Amino acid sequence: MRLTLAIAALFCLIFSFASRATAQRLPSTVVPTHYTLAFTPDLKAATFTGQESIDVMVNVATRTITLNAVEIEIQSVTATFGCFTTDQACSENLVLGSPAISLDKEKEQATFSFSNEIGPGKLVLNIHYTGILNDKLRGFYLSKTARGNYAVTQFESTDARRAFPCFDEPAFKATYDISLVIDAADTAISNGPIVADRPGPGAGKHTLQFLTTPRMSTYLVAFLVGDFQCVSGEQDGVALHVCSTPDKVALTPFALDVAKFTLHYYDTYFDIHYPLKKLDLIGIPDFEAGAMENFGAITFRESILLLDPKTASIADKENVALTITHEMAHQWFGDLVTMKWWDNVWLNEGFATWMENKATAVMHPEWNIDETVAGDENDTLNVDALPTTRAIRAQANSRDEIEQMFDSISYGKASDVLLMVENYLGEETFREGVHAYLAAHEYGNATAEDFWNAQTATSQKPVDKIMESLIDQTGEPLLTFGAPAGSKVSVVQTRFFLSPSIKPDPAQKWTIPVCFKNGSGAQECQILTPETSTLKVSSTGLFFANSGGKGYYRSAYAPAQYAELVAHAESELTPPERISLMGDEWAQVRANKATVGDYLNLVAALKADPEAGVVGNATGTVSTIVEQVAATPEEKAALAAWIRRTFAPVYAKLGPPSPSDSPNTRQLRAHLFGLLGYYGKDPAILAEAAQIAESSIANPASVDPTLGQIALAVAAENGNAALFDKLQHAFETSTDPEWQESALRLLAQFQDPALVGRSLDYALSGKVRNQDAAIQIAIALQIPEIQDQAWMYLESHWDKASTFLTPGMGAVLVSSSGSFCSAEARDNVQSLFTAHKVPAADTYVKHAIERINGCMELRRLQEPNLKMWLEQNQN
Numbered sequence: 001m002r003l004t005l006a007i008a009a010l011f012c013l014i015f016s017f018a019s020r021a022t023a024q025r026l027p028s029t030v031v032p033t034h035y036t037l038a039f040t041p042d043l044k045a046a047t048f049t050g051q052e053s054i055d056v057m058v059n060v061a062t063r064t065i066t067l068n069a070v071e072i073e074i075q076s077v078t079a080t081f082g083c084f085t086t087d088q089a090c091s092e093n094l095v096l097g098s099p100a101i102s103l104d105k106e107k108e109q110a111t112f113s114f115s116n117e118i119g120p121g122k123l124v125l126n127i128h129y130t131g132i133l134n135d136k137l138r139g140f141y142l143s144k145t146a147r148g149n150y151a152v153t154q155f156e157s158t159d160a161r162r163a164f165p166c167f168d169e170p171a172f173k174a175t176y177d178i179s180l181v182i183d184a185a186d187t188a189i190s191n192g193p194i195v196a197d198r199p200g201p202g203a204g205k206h207t208l209q210f211l212t213t214p215r216m217s218t219y220l221v222a223f224l225v226g227d228f229q230c231v232s233g234e235q236d237g238v239a240l241h242v243c244s245t246p247d248k249v250a251l252t253p254f255a256l257d258v259a260k261f262t263l264h265y266y267d268t269y270f271d272i273h274y275p276l277k278k279l280d281l282i283g284i285p286d287f288e289a290g291a292m293e294n295f296g297a298i299t300f301r302e303s304i305l306l307l308d309p310k311t312a313s314i315a316d317k318e319n320v321a322l323t324i325t326h327e328m329a330h331q332w333f334g335d336l337v338t339m340k341w342w343d344n345v346w347l348n349e350g351f352a353t354w355m356e357n358k359a360t361a362v363m364h365p366e367w368n369i370d371e372t373v374a375g376d377e378n379d380t381l382n383v384d385a386l387p388t389t390r391a392i393r394a395q396a397n398s399r400d401e402i403e404q405m406f407d408s409i410s411y412g413k414a415s416d417v418l419l420m421v422e423n424y425l426g427e428e429t430f431r432e433g434v435h436a437y438l439a440a441h442e443y444g445n446a447t448a449e450d451f452w453n454a455q456t457a458t459s460q461k462p463v464d465k466i467m468e469s470l471i472d473q474t475g476e477p478l479l480t481f482g483a484p485a486g487s488k489v490s491v492v493q494t495r496f497f498l499s500p501s502i503k504p505d506p507a508q509k510w511t512i513p514v515c516f517k518n519g520s521g522a523q524e525c526q527i528l529t530p531e532t533s534t535l536k537v538s539s540t541g542l543f544f545a546n547s548g549g550k551g552y553y554r555s556a557y558a559p560a561q562y563a564e565l566v567a568h569a570e571s572e573l574t575p576p577e578r579i580s581l582m583g584d585e586w587a588q589v590r591a592n593k594a595t596v597g598d599y600l601n602l603v604a605a606l607k608a609d610p611e612a613g614v615v616g617n618a619t620g621t622v623s624t625i626v627e628q629v630a631a632t633p634e635e636k637a638a639l640a641a642w643i644r645r646t647f648a649p650v651y652a653k654l655g656p657p658s659p660s661d662s663p664n665t666r667q668l669r670a671h672l673f674g675l676l677g678y679y680g681k682d683p684a685i686l687a688e689a690a691q692i693a694e695s696s697i698a699n700p701a702s703v704d705p706t707l708g709q710i711a712l713a714v715a716a717e718n719g720n721a722a723l724f725d726k727l728q729h730a731f732e733t734s735t736d737p738e739w740q741e742s743a744l745r746l747l748a749q750f751q752d753p754a755l756v757g758r759s760l761d762y763a764l765s766g767k768v769r770n771q772d773a774a775i776q777i778a779i780a781l782q783i784p785e786i787q788d789q790a791w792m793y794l795e796s797h798w799d800k801a802s803t804f805l806t807p808g809m810g811a812v813l814v815s816s817s818g819s820f821c822s823a824e825a826r827d828n829v830q831s832l833f834t835a836h837k838v839p840a841a842d843t844y845v846k847h848a849i850e851r852i853n854g855c856m857e858l859r860r861l862q863e864p865n866l867k868m869w870l871e872q873n874q875n
């Protein structure tokens with residue numbers, strides 16, 4: 001699964017730790033092997049009927065069989081003993097009496113109790129039931145458009161049980177025969193290709209039968225009904241389709257090209273051919289996450305699949321490509337080989353995140369994905385340096401605990417760990433380990449140990465010790481290096497916390513590869529163990545502790561070494577290394593070991609950096625300083641003046657946009673434009689923003705989309721009702737989901753109080769889909785100038801707002817409340833979410849409070865430093 005950009009930005013701030021375990025696991029004495037599923041959905045009445053046969057192997061004689069079911073009404077259950085439905089010939093099938101049915105709503109389980117003991121042996125359960133097509137974006141749910149309704153599925157993590165009674169745990173893999181009875185005008189998509197299309201039963205209906213699936217987990221089953229249309233392609237003998245509602249088919253070719261490239265890249269990389277006959281990528285009008293890797297039938301938020309290359313920004317294209325490569329990586333890593341249980345969900349998400357970057361970097365080298373990766377790693381390290389972070393592998397038993405595993409630790413940290421291990425072993429050795437792991441467990445399940453034991457065996461290096469140290473230990477190391485003495489550099493490791501008031505446990509140490517850049521610019525790797533106190537360096541000169549920025553640790557240097565690194569950053573360090581250096585320096589500021597002035601001096605030293613990723617990283621932190629450290633209007637104005645003095649000449653030097661600009665130049669211009677507009681309040685930029693916004697709304701293809709996106713945001717911040725009306729109209733009338741979504745997000749960024757009110761009312765008006773309503777409020781809560789108004793609105797409209805909260809969106813809303821920076825706001829946050837419990841959000845409330853406290857501490861410690869630095873840097 002991949003989160004949307006807007007959600008991902010918020011989810012970076014979300015993490016969880018193991019809490020109280022509740023036993024909801026199914027017994028393993030009864031194991032399913034095959035499901036036959038027939039659905040008849042009624043898209044008008046929002047209901048469905050289901051007929052199901054489950055072949056189960058009873059391993060230990062029992063009177064009761066327990067499986068998962070929720071929001072399902074079971075009409076009848078019968079059972080036969082002796083043969084499976086999949087058996088070719090069978091003579092001893094015994095019809096058993098109907099079992100008594102009991103439902104446990106809280107555990108989401110159904111138990112069938114037979115009058116006599118059954119087994120051991122083969123049993124078939126035949127179940128007739130009805131269910132609802134809900135509007136909560138999970139299970140079997142309804143997606144509505146002006147053209148008509150669609151019935152679609154989203155089962156990860158534990159919602160297959162809303163569509164069919166099942167053994168809803170990832171290790172209970174089985175094969176599936178799926179058929180759907182649907183309206184004659186509609187089609188259906190499922191995991192396998194269609195093998196039969198028969199008229200009826202009844203007038204105006206047809207029945208689609210899909211090819212039997214391979215062995216797979218319940219959470220990867222998918223079926224979608226509606227008038228979808230697809231474009232088709234072929235790669236390596238696999239049929240590829242990108243599908244959408246009929247009005248959006250013109251926006252599918254970009255995704256098809258990405259899918260073709262990616263399929264061949266993965267066939268080669270994994271050295272295991274894509275396991276199914278076809279792969280569909282489908283855009284769904286209502287979809288909570290970013291995308292979902294159902295085996296052979298990947299579903300997407302429309303804005304993350306469908307785009308017009310002429311009007312999409314580079315960031316939008318990157319997001320589509322990264323999401324497709326992420327979900328396609330899951331077809332092997334997750335679908336073909338699945339984690340045994342959700343405690344190891346990082347095996348899915350960390351791997352797919354690492355792989356999306358790798359594949360996209362090869363497909364589009366001009367996007368400099370390595371810079372994005374280094375920036376993301378800084379963000380993850382900052383989250384992991386908070387006291388309530390969790391280990392990558394953590395306990396997850398209840399639904400709430402499982403849902404909270406989909407956080408920046410499972411995605412970001414796990415992917416960073418894989419990047420570090422790959423860099424240490426070398427790309428080819430690591431790839432061989434990946435292949436060995438997949439080949440050993442295909443169509444089965446695996447654990448963290450299975451992965452690192454495969455890597456240890458292939459590489460003959462201590463990957464098991466390294467990965468265990470990083471996967472099972474909480475937090476991150478800070479490596480403090482002494483001045484190089486001849487061929488030696490001293491090193492001390494401690495756990496790093498952003499807050500200087502938290503003292504690390506001196507006993508906590510890691511075993512990790514430290515790959516550094518030596519004086520001749522070459523990478524050298526050494527294993528750092530808890531006992532290591534010095535590193536050997538084979539050549540003297542500049543020492544940079546994190547070669548490629550690929551190591552998952554923070555670095556701190558002796559003052560003279562740091563000064564030398566800054567002086568040679570442009571000439572001796574790669575862009576990801578410069579990003580890593582900036583992240584380390586900001587971490588030192590947060591920990592009160594450096595001042596905010598030290599950081600701004602570093603930014604000034606790198607102001608003319610030619611790389612968009614480096615400048616984007618610097619401007620991101622400068623925005624944090626403006627919003628969180630500057631406490632008075634005078635300080636904000638002085639910072640704005642410094643931003644203008646420092647960056648306006650750099651921006652001017654870039655000149656006006658030209659069709660021949662590289663993607664890097666386009667993004668560099670956009671970052672500088674945003675910094676000067678948002679935080680520099682540069683009058684020339686504000687005027688330019690208003691102009692570009694008008695042109696962009698009138699004809700999106702008339703401006704550079706990458707600059708257009710940021711100009712629209714700057715214009716919205718300073719915009720009036722006329723601009724608001726135009727964007728609202730664009731949202732309501734556009735058929736381009738990318739443009740539609742960005743118009744909607746822009747409405748949440750206006751700062752005129754009357755327009756803030758209109759935007760919030762609009763979010764809850766019913767005209768905004770459930771997938772977006774909470775995000776609109778969450779955006780407003782994150783903008784310092786309007787967050788108080790948004791908060792008061794949320795408090796007074798809680799009853800209405802909460803009706804839009806799907807589980808994922810509840811987490812987004814709660815998390816965004818951590819963007820405040822005062823004791824009063826913190827207490828308000830605490831009391832609202834104490835009075836109104838948001839399901840599965842207890843830990844998110846704690847984290848929000850922790851972030852507010854962190855901001856208050858940062859301001860208290862660094863605001864005097866900022867004041868002093870501003871006085872010294874007035875001109």
Ligand SMILES: [Zn+2]
Pocket residue numbers: 001002293326330348349352
């Ligand atoms: Zn994923």
